Amino acid sequence: MDEDSFTPDTMSVADRLAAEALIVDVDGFEGPLDLLLTLSRTQKVDLRKISILQLAQQYLAFVEKAKALRLELAADYLVMAAWLAYLKSRLLLPPDPSEEGPSAEDLAAHLAFQLERLQAMRDVAARLMGRDRLGQNFFARGEVESVARVKRITWDASLLDLMQGYARIRTRDEFRPFVMDRESVYTMEQALETMRGMIGFAGSWTDLTRYLPPGWDSDPKRRRSATAATFAATLQLVKEGRLELRQSETFAPIELRRREEDES
Amino acid sequence: MSDDLQEPDGAEENSTESLFEAPPMGEQERMVEAMLFAASEPVSLRDMAARMPHGCDAAEAVAHLRKRYEGRGVRVVRVGDAWAIRTAPDLGFLMQNEVTETRKLSRAAIETLAIIAYHQPVTRAEIEEIRGVSVSRGTIDQLLDLEWIRLGRRKMTPGRPVTFVVTPSFLDHFGLESSRDLPGLKELRAAGLLENRPPPGSPLAAEDADQAEGEAPGQSELFED
């Protein structure tokens, strides 16, 4: 290696030691690219203008020395060596126009790019680590106040939920095995309305069935509904203190009349 | 910024007998500020002084800092014989983080709400009749809490039962201008939400649909008062 004579005074003792250490301490390198990058430093030129040919020679010389010292070289160092040997031969020979694939110059340029990129990453890594850092140079709040978490629940439903919910009910109605026949249902509300209009005239005991609405006493289904509703309505009116009820025995007719006490 | 701070007594020492020039008071105040901020517990004047350059007056720096923080979101407070930075008491409410969790309404609540919306004003008994199951107090309460329904006028029927109607915030939430805008049964059917096939043995289906739609226009008057 003649770079010592090239720039004899710039090589410090540490550099010399490093250069010697190169030869034995393969483990100190982070792979062949790192080794190439280290070797390239001895060229003392911009990485863009580096001589790949010279670098390949240095690398191959390094591998030879390592072999001579019977150092175990990791496979990727040898792969790189083989590739560089190939590249070197391509660079030395005039280009063969019949050959396919990338030119030796392209390959060399890419290697130079890789070295430059790795060097750039190292430089910025150093800049990054050299920054003021949290917990070293600047500090966060020491006495942290805890922030209590208060959970609040909001309920949500969409219009579609609403529509689906309603549709579900309607669908259920329509397919209910027992379809409620509203034509034959006499509601308590209806019965009450009728009763309210009539109790004024119920001065004496009268059979409950007399109060069934007209037209509801023939069809058994309708009759049952009307009787039940009317009976419920009378109970309501009894509760309100407006009617009295009586039944002489079980299953006997139920009779009702107006309650008189209030008026006396 | 710091020129309005007049120096209290006891400040003369730093000018007299320090070997090195002490940093200006503004710098000392910065130092105290940083130390109090970063410390995990209150810091005594002695501690501060020990960490500050020679000739500094921690007590005075703290006094300046305390003044600077008057009326701010945090304050410099004395804790025993040490100092600390603490949140201003009136801002304690910020130290809680409200997490809102959105949950879907239960099926019972949605159905009840739908019935109220489509049939209002409607009593609880009527809701139960339509749903075919009883409606729990909790479901109604939840809808009342949400302010999606409110009590309407009492019905002039026995027991004068209360009715329920939907509220403007219901309309707002569901993006409706009025409850008239609720899709009718025909539209539900068109949207595929209802079976197209008329249910067997139910001549009422068509009638109901008309009825539901016919009902709607009158509902808006319920929003009076």
Added chain:
Amino acid sequence: MSDDLQEPDGAEENSTESLFEAPPMGEQERMVEAMLFAASEPVSLRDMAARMPHGCDAAEAVAHLRKRYEGRGVRVVRVGDAWAIRTAPDLGFLMQNEVTETRKLSRAAIETLAIIAYHQPVTRAEIEEIRGVSVSRGTIDQLLDLEWIRLGRRKMTPGRPVTFVVTPSFLDHFGLESSRDLPGLKELRAAGLLENRPPPGSPLAAEDADQAEGEAPGQSELFED
């Protein structure tokens, strides 16, 4: 009554049409001051706004606060989408007892971190390409443990490899406002050193080269949603 109820869905309510009067900006500034002082981790504007009264403008309050603390012992700093208060770096010497011991990072870890920061989102294979050596599991694990990196989205390339990106903790630790502020980023980009340039002669070379150019401005488009 109901026309003011139509707030647009979404969120920007606070600036335009709030129902309540927002507190004066001075008060809002106090609030963000208290919140930022109380937390050791950066607090996002969204978090602050959620804890402040309706109608507050956290971003503006923070901007005022930041100005107020210029040149003081502590500073208001931006960390990604969030804000934090940190002591001024020149006063680090006062906080020697607060220094947190950190495990010394290996050279491999430091380089890997830098590669992730400058090339993110980046796959493991790409890191290995750049370093020319395989990346050990331990190196990645160490960076994940420190919460300086996390998994990014999978790349839409064969095998859909995972990618790595740096985290807000990384930004906070190194005092960076965003990844755009990484030292030397512009120069590296200008020099073409952040391009993903495949080796010549590799089957994908031509194809990738085109892609690489399209990639540079917005790497994110390589990723699904």
